[in-house]
Amino acid sequence: MPAMAEEWEILTLRGLTATDERADEFTGTLVIHRAGTSEPVENVIVRVKRSVVRELHENLGRLLKRSTGFVRPS
Secondary structure (H helix, E strand, O other): OOOOOOOEEEEEEEEEEOOOOOOOEEEEEEEEEEOOOOOOOEEEEEEEEHHHHHHHHHHHHHHHHHOOOOOOOO
């Protein structure tokens, strides 16, 4: 029987920045740990394309609009 894939929980994304406002890429630190465990947190430096940030913005925005109990910040 094949081993199950590891599941990771995203805790936060720190310091997502770019060299300027027109940049096509952003860098930051993804803070994760194995789901369901008390194992130490891992910090992974990531590079994210602008297109991915835009896609996440759209998808997470739709998800939050449908979520009950979500209050849009003023």
